[in-house]
Amino acid sequence: MSADNTITKTVWQYSEPLPEETMEFLKGIALDCCKVKNYVYRKYSGIRNLDNLTPVYSILNEMRHCGLREQLNLPAVYYELAIADAVTNIKCSWGTVKNKVGECISANENLSDDDRKYLRTVLKMGGVYAAILNRQEYEMPRNAARLDIDVKRLNNLLCRLTRRYLTQPRTERADSFRISPNGYSYKDGAMRIVCRVPRKRIPIPLKDNRTFDRQIQVHIRQNDVMLAVPLESRVKKHEDYAGTIYVHIGSQNMFTLSNGHIYGPALEDLINPETERLARKNRERRRMYNAYAQSTESGNVHKAEKIAANNLGKSKYDRQKEKEKLRTTTFINAEINRMIREEKPARIVVTKLVTRNRTKIYAKSANRKLTRNFHGYIRQRLAYKCSVHSIEFVEIHAGGTGNICSACGAEGKRQGREFVCEGCGLHTTTALNMAKNIQQKCERSTLDKKQD
Numbered sequence: 001m002s003a004d005n006t007i008t009k010t011v012w013q014y015s016e017p018l019p020e021e022t023m024e025f026l027k028g029i030a031l032d033c034c035k036v037k038n039y040v041y042r043k044y045s046g047i048r049n050l051d052n053l054t055p056v057y058s059i060l061n062e063m064r065h066c067g068l069r070e071q072l073n074l075p076a077v078y079y080e081l082a083i084a085d086a087v088t089n090i091k092c093s094w095g096t097v098k099n100k101v102g103e104c105i106s107a108n109e110n111l112s113d114d115d116r117k118y119l120r121t122v123l124k125m126g127g128v129y130a131a132i133l134n135r136q137e138y139e140m141p142r143n144a145a146r147l148d149i150d151v152k153r154l155n156n157l158l159c160r161l162t163r164r165y166l167t168q169p170r171t172e173r174a175d176s177f178r179i180s181p182n183g184y185s186y187k188d189g190a191m192r193i194v195c196r197v198p199r200k201r202i203p204i205p206l207k208d209n210r211t212f213d214r215q216i217q218v219h220i221r222q223n224d225v226m227l228a229v230p231l232e233s234r235v236k237k238h239e240d241y242a243g244t245i246y247v248h249i250g251s252q253n254m255f256t257l258s259n260g261h262i263y264g265p266a267l268e269d270l271i272n273p274e275t276e277r278l279a280r281k282n283r284e285r286r287r288m289y290n291a292y293a294q295s296t297e298s299g300n301v302h303k304a305e306k307i308a309a310n311n312l313g314k315s316k317y318d319r320q321k322e323k324e325k326l327r328t329t330t331f332i333n334a335e336i337n338r339m340i341r342e343e344k345p346a347r348i349v350v351t352k353l354v355t356r357n358r359t360k361i362y363a364k365s366a367n368r369k370l371t372r373n374f375h376g377y378i379r380q381r382l383a384y385k386c387s388v389h390s391i392e393f394v395e396i397h398a399g400g401t402g403n404i405c406s407a408c409g410a411e412g413k414r415q416g417r418e419f420v421c422e423g424c425g426l427h428t429t430t431a432l433n434m435a436k437n438i439q440q441k442c443e444r445s446t447l448d449k450k451q452d
């Protein structure tokens, strides 16, 4: 990785609470953008347009003249980004189709090596693939010219497989939209955005004074908006970072390293009181809701209204929940940073996230479930920070890192958080034993590779 690499990171900015007519305006824009996207999906996600998706300019040009923008009275600063987003999604779903077709080709035992080589070659060449799907003439790719194959049969197979996996994207999400830089400006602590009336702008007062000059995603909430701004940040290269750390991601302590160091100590204790509070709150709400339903049923409208007004509001509950969540994510990020700063690794190894049978995972207590909810977040942040600091991030399969004793290799016993091996007498924590097993598994496999 070169030193002048950049990665995109999202920063968030919040608005003050907004008046109802502003909220209605924003929702209207979001709804229209949703309509534009679905129009693009209907018109351009089929095989006939596969070869016209890049550059996006030709579709933009067609869309400028199709009359939809005028019909919706949607300003161009919203209209064009909705189109661009939809085209990106169509390309993305074509990528998925190609992957699935590729998998079928690999798994199909009726194909010879030459057959597979041909299919993989044309699948990679957008223009040729599109021509085959549309039954058009095309020039045989050079490295497929000498293959011993039945081209017609293979092309038919390709069409069939594509038809099987190609679906038309569709969106019902009308709670966000993107706005281009020429669609907004700043004045008196507010962002002023283009509206449907020419030369008029709608003020969105902001909670801080930061200003930006790029495409911004506007997320509509109950009575305010959240702005997602993509910012480029430079990748840092640390000459003094060396060696590998092996990390077990746990429920009690966030990270346990094979060298015994712990980061994010007692993460569980930070999350648990909150979990209990939420459970209590939920029980209470259920009780009030039942009372409300009963009153409504028995015709006691006055009582029902009173309950609804005083006890069934969600905004305070949501606010508290959000505040707790922010406290936890701040802690997680600070501890990941501390680990990177103190360990100075060139490489970080963790185990892959295993998604087992759903019923098994959710049968456990609510406490464990909530820590688990953060596991995905922790991994995502760790991977992201690795890319910021040019640290190699490696995920290995967890197999054999659970019950094996890291000292002697015999099967040990887990007793809650403790790990005990009757073979050699090792007594340690389950987390540390696993971290050490990750290290050994990793070192064994590099050794195997060297011997090959």
Ligand SMILES: [Zn+2]
Pocket (backbone or CB within 6 Å): 405, 406, 407, 408, 409, 410, 421, 422, 423, 424, 425, 426
């Ligand atoms: Zn042992």
